[in-house]
Amino acid sequence: MSMRKERTGGPRVLIAEADPWSRELLAELVRNVRADAELLPCADGQSALRACRGQLPDLVLADRALPGVDGLDLLRELRRQRSQPPLPFILLSERTDAASVREALPLAPTAYLAKPLNLEDLQRRLGELLLAPGQAPVDAQPAAPIAGSLDDYLQAQREQSVGAPLLGEVHDALGHRLNAAALDLARLHEDFSRDPQITARLIAAANSAAQHLGRPCQTLNQALARLGVAQSLNLVLGLALQRSAALQDPRLAAPAEQFWRLSQRTAELAAWLARQRQVDEERCYSAGLLHCLGDLALLRCLQDWCLAGGELDEAQIDAALRGHAASFGGALKARWRLPLELRELIGATWQLGRGVFSREALVLHAAAQLVRLPDDQGVEALQSNKAVQMLRLDPATLRAGLAHVGG
Template sequence: MHVLVLEDDIMARELLKTVLYGLNMNIDVLEAETYAQGRALFQQHQPTLVLCDWTLADQDNGLALVKFIRQQDADTPILMISGRSDRQTVVSSRQQGVTEFFRKPFDPIILGDRLKSYLEKQAAAEAPEKPELPAVSSWLQDIKARMTPPPTLGGTRDIVTQLNASEPPSVQDLAKRWRSSQAITIRLINVANSGMFKRYGKSVNNLIDAINSMGVTMALQQALALSLDQRDQLSHPALAQLSILRCQEAEKIAATAATLAKQKQVNLAQSYTAGLLYPLGDLALLQLMQSYLDQGGELNNAEMETMLEKLGWKYHQALQQLWKLPQELRDRFAAAHELADEEERPELVLMSVAVDRVKGNTENDDYQRKLGMLGLAGEAQS
């Protein structure tokens, strides 16, 4: 954006530049001391705003530049800045096409406020038109494009990596990493003080004791659950509500899977983690739908549900591949979403059973078949 400043007083010119750069550092200020210089710069650059003084040292005045500009351009804003403020000067300026008149010495703050409105209006006029978005179904169907860059999920990837590392972080490492996170600190202290971990009647009141109480793996899983909650990043109320519901459901699935894993004496930590990550693809989709809306797209609640149903698992698989998740987790994800007919491994069957229980899909023969495979037929479903 070019702004032409015709002012022969170097101090006044520097002050005008300071005001302009304070509004937008990307402005290209064209400086002229004479009418001839101002005219040449206007012809060469076609500035979007002109500031000019009334009186110039070479006996010309800024009004000559105004007349020249208005002969070919009726729209470019021209602001006259002058030590003269008598009625005839102001009227003459207006009659020749001056947009606004400021008297010297001017207040930089007041002038800045007025210049801001001109610059913002011009920036909006110059902004390239946003390309029209395709229908949301087509936009989301292009998974490769939507994964560049991939949706951010509040540090979820980093925590999953730590959970699956051959050498997990130490208690001290986690405490140092999380000491500035109030949300994680509060959650871990609350969990540590719950009936599951509280010992000897002594309350935990700091982060490092909370991690020690529950262990590194459970602490990471609690941080994982917290990272998946995307409600603060979703300004659309329906998207935020869907995120809340998905996360609440995931925590129930994780707890149910952990209980079943303990009964069957299989890897409890992996079962719990897989349960927490059950809605991973849906949560990525919710972020992308918010991005679609932010770019001017339109989306109704029915379309949100349809996209989650059709594409949630595809995005889940895309993130699994992108994050290079271990096969043990991938198998659990697949079983939770749809158990293969021939699958009999208890660590996978129990994931399907956990999802069925949380979703209330327990009144069918397939559920009973899976219970039988786990040796739990006839047992209570708590």
């Protein structure tokens, strides 16, 4: 076994990466091999050095371009301790020129891996370092019995929700380990543009401190262009590795399908109306797609409740959606720091506040109202709606919009 020493618990793995989304991806890869690992996430080299004081970890994953003490200096400092056997250290870097690699070789990193990462190669190396020969990946221990009510659980989980599950079609496709070399940005947009979780996470990643250049990204196309094919695909593969990335309970999968369909129809109709009124259709599409993110995130959290042994029935699902979905969505959008302009457009799907409205906000509100129109009501029922009136949408246009999205 490549571990430094036998331990009663799981291995301690230090992950030093400035970008929070890449840091979470690395954590998911480690958990996929050793779910019992104790993770030590650090955003800079100084905090990584502090985490190593007193007791060295069993493995370090570090980006060379860390702020302050960079990954190479971190490796140099740890090698000065002359631990035996040498501390396993994987150095990750965008610098793959011969001079940069030669500079690291005297410090004997266990591996020097190019970024964007080849996830299959990294996961293979993690298995070699964290598992004994022939040992299967270690699954998580069964969760402790849940104490307290479902409401208490949801309130406690709201601020740490990982977001929505992935669309079944996307999750299945990712299971085949898509090859970044065979993809381009247009193909990624085609594959991912109907998935709210992927869209939100890539927009958030593109706007993170490590990526932020120029104006905030508010659409999937903008996020993909900023992140590039390989990094975008790596982040999405990391989402697929997460616990509960796919909903297994049919009681939760059925409403999730409804929310996905509602999100997609609202997005498509908002984009269509935006074209009719000559406003930004991509931004309108993004906001429409993300407006049920809280409902979907709540359903994923309910699956975690069930996996932890909690009881759940249809009435509880309905009550949880009514009582907690909005707060789940708000917490996610704030924690992921989605651009304020995009958040305002998402909010417009639910209600128009007071004051001056952008034409995009009016489009989102009109699209959401039209998609939710009961089957027994005609589009004439919306003629008194403020957004419909301000956009001057007549019944013929509304009917054409519904026909466009199959309504």
